[in-house]
Amino acid sequence: MRYTNTKNFQHQQQDKVGVLLTNLGTPDAPTPKALRRYLAEFLSDPRVVEVPRLLWWLILHGVILRIRPRRSAKAYATVFTDQGSPLLFHTQRQCDAIRAQLQTKGHQQLEVAFAMRYGNPSIQSALNELFAKGVRKLLVLPLYPQYSASTTASTFDAVAKDFMQRRWLPDFRFVSHYHDFPPFIEAAAQQIERFWQQHGRPDKLLFSYHGIPKRYLLNGDPYHCECYKTSRLIAERLGLTESDYITSFQSRFGREEWLKPYTDETLKSLPQQGIKNVQVFCPGFSADCLETIEEIAEENKDYFLHAGGEHYHYIPALNDNPAHIDALCQLIENNLAHWQLEADPERQLRARKVGAEQ
Ligand SMILES: C=CC1=C(C)c2cc3[nH]c(cc4nc(cc5[nH]c(cc1n2)c(C)c5CCC(=O)O)C(CCC(=O)O)=C4C)c(C)c3C=C
Ligand SMILES: [Fe+2]
Numbered sequence: 276m277r278y279t280n281t282k283n284f285q286h287q288q289q290d291k292v293g294v295l296l297t298n299l300g301t302p303d304a305p306t307p308k309a310l311r312r313y314l315a316e317f318l319s320d321p322r323v324v325e326v327p328r329l330l331w332w333l334i335l336h337g338v339i340l341r342i343r344p345r346r347s348a349k350a351y352a353t354v355f356t357d358q359g360s361p362l363l364f365h366t367q368r369q370c371d372a373i374r375a376q377l378q379t380k381g382h383q384q385l386e387v388a389f390a391m392r393y394g395n396p397s398i399q400s401a402l403n404e405l406f407a408k409g410v411r412k413l414l415v416l417p418l419y420p421q422y423s424a425s426t427t428a429s430t431f432d433a434v435a436k437d438f439m440q441r442r443w444l445p446d447f448r449f450v451s452h453y454h455d456f457p458p459f460i461e462a463a464a465q466q467i468e469r470f471w472q473q474h475g476r477p478d479k480l481l482f483s484y485h486g487i488p489k490r491y492l493l494n495g496d497p498y499h500c501e502c503y504k505t506s507r508l509i510a511e512r513l514g515l516t517e518s519d520y521i522t523s524f525q526s527r528f529g530r531e532e533w534l535k536p537y538t539d540e541t542l543k544s545l546p547q548q549g550i551k552n553v554q555v556f557c558p559g560f561s562a563d564c565l566e567t568i569e570e571i572a573e574e575n576k577d578y579f580l581h582a583g584g585e586h587y588h589y590i591p592a593l594n595d596n597p598a599h600i601d602a603l604c605q606l607i608e609n610n611l612a613h614w615q616l617e618a619d620p621e622r623q624l625r626a627r628k629v630g631a632e633q
């Protein structure tokens with residue numbers, strides 16, 4: 276059959292509103308086998324690696340997937356806990372906290388779920404569940420504050436691919452970024468201030484973002500600009516001057532030039548300039564993961580200390596801390612706008628009554 280049919284249609288059934296939170300995804304286990312499966316899916320995405328397909332297929336299957344799974348598995352083994360992958364359990368907690376807060380705010384009819392762009396739980400499986408519960412209006416919120424084609428647009432592609440196979444499509448909204456959303460900036464600033472209360476202020480605050488190839492920026496990807504704006508807004512909120520902070524880019528992959536300055540090179544060069552006390556915050560990662568725990572809190576700490584640095588601290592990601600959950604709930608409510616009223620008959624009645632009284 277060409278299209279997936281919707282089996283639960285009933286007349287007069289109330290449309291439900293669904294919110295799907297997504298993040299990048301993570302291997303099922305820190306083993307070469309699981310890494311091979313995960314990296315094959317991730318790195319086959321043309322949004323992630325923009326290289327002619329045939330050439331890339333040969334490099335990916337001939338070289339990368341023979342070497343990288345073993346190396347990456349070792350790195351993942353250092354961050355997996357008995358609760359599994361940090362990215363997965365933080366996203367699960369964010370989802371639970373957002374659902375609880377939205378219910379407390381009276382959005383009883385709302386269904387909230389999460390999915391991963393690569394690996395599990397897949398976007399398709401989460402959409403199956405939401406539609407089976409009667410969701411007919413869908414908001415997708417990728418947990419990437421800054422837009423990039425390699426992450427945000429790739430998530431859109433995965434949702435669109437799923438929709439192409441369905442008979443009955445929902446009303447649909449998609450949050451493409453929230454890099455300058457005031458409650459998000461406030462949550463980041465509060466996280467940093469809380470850290471300062473315990474550890475004091477550094478000589479330099481480094482905002483480190485995941486990199487992308489410079490070519491993507493030159494071809495029009497707004498990611499670089501959005502990262503700089505997030506840094507500036509957090510810095511302004513904290514009352515910092517331009518010399519108090521730096522924006523840099525981490526996690527290079529492959530040989531071509533990526534966005535600069537590179538985080539590792541920046542950290543290696545700071546002690547020579549007399550900057551011996553740094554703190555690093557990663558405003559592009561809504562949850563701690565391999566890239567923040569292993570790469571920033573561990574690997575880059577070693578670079579800085581070996582280059583003569585004295586104090587290095589990683590400020591944890593926003594994860595499920597209350598100000599972050601508040602910010603995401605506000606973002607969701609703004610984007611649901613009148614949908615929620617329509618979906619909840621009691622709220623709709625109350626709203627009409629208030630309207631009539633005015
Ligand atoms: C190959 C190119 C890559 C691009 C472009 C890229 C962009 C990008 N990625 C994130 C967020 C995350 N990436 C993570 C891991 C990761 N990223 C790449 C490659 C690219 N990312 C690889 C190969 C890996 C896997 C780890 C490894 O083998 O080194 C993660 C962590 C996931 C986890 O399980 O913990 C995140 C998060 C962003 C935001 C981004 C562009 C803006
Ligand atoms: Fe990445």
Ligand SMILES: [Fe+2]
Nearest residue numbers: 526565566570
């Ligand atoms: Fe990395």
